Amino acid sequence: MTDSKSARRSPGKRERLAAAAAQVLHEKGVEQTTLADIARVADVPVGNVYYYFKTKNELVGAAIDAHAQSLRSVIDALDELPTPQDRLKALLHGWIDQRELTARYGCPTGSLASELDKRDDGLAEAVAEVMRQLLDWAAQQFRAMGREEDSRELAIALVAAYQGISLLTNTFRAPELMAAEGQRLERWIDSLA
Structure with missing residues (x-):
């Protein structure tokens, strides 16, 4: 009975640690983040982290998976919308909704990609x-x-515009930049239909 309870809790802790890693890495960066930081956010004793992840790199990998x-x-949620224009615009709105977080820390995935590119x-x-x-x-x-x-070129233009405005929004701590670029991108999408 104890084993089955333990088995049910294990995935929860691992998932919490991965989600916490994604959050803390976004906020502090890879080099500044410690396992103790991640354990604290995940509400897991730091000693338990090693049960799930042997190294910090394994935790970074789990954050990437998250x-x-x-x-x-x-x-999956966007694919429920009726038209591709609706789906692309909803993606933009999601980005715009996160503008305050982007102003503080940048794009979660883009920032991580930039930082990890410097490592081997x-x-x-x-x-x-x-x-x-x-x-x-x-x-698609x-x-x-x-x-x-x-x-493909249009997809690259869209993601590049988002990554660029994420950098500027973060650099200038100006969430209104993200909102303005989102509106411009929405008009751009309409012009392509």
């Missing part, structure tokens, strides 16, 4: 895959709008 799962959940541990490729999934989904939306030939 980003991928979050993106998958967002995409293979984690940069994992976070690049998360970005690739977003690009692939956006390209543009194809559904009838933009077969330039769907």
Whole structure:
């Protein structure tokens, strides 16, 4: 009986640690984050972290997986909307809704990708895959709008605009920049239909 209770709790702690890692890495960056920081946010004793993750890099990998799962959940919800324009605009609105957080810490995935690119541990490729999934989904939306030939370029333009405005929003601590760029991108999407 104790074993089954333990088995049920284990995934919860691991998931909490992964989500906490994603949050703390976003707020503090990889180099400044300690396992104790993550354990505190996850409400897990720091000694228990090593039961689930042997190294900090494993925790960073779990944070990347958490980003991928979050993106998958967002995409699943967006895919319920009736038109590709609606889906792309809802993506923009999600980004705009996070503008205060972006002003403080930047884009969660983009910031992590930039930081991990400076390391030689293979984690940069994992976070690049998360970005690739977003690009692939956006390209699919543009194809559904009838933009077969330039769907990939349009997806890159959309994500690049978001990453760029995330950097500026964070640099100037100006959430209104994200809101204004979101409105411009919405008009751009309308012009492509």
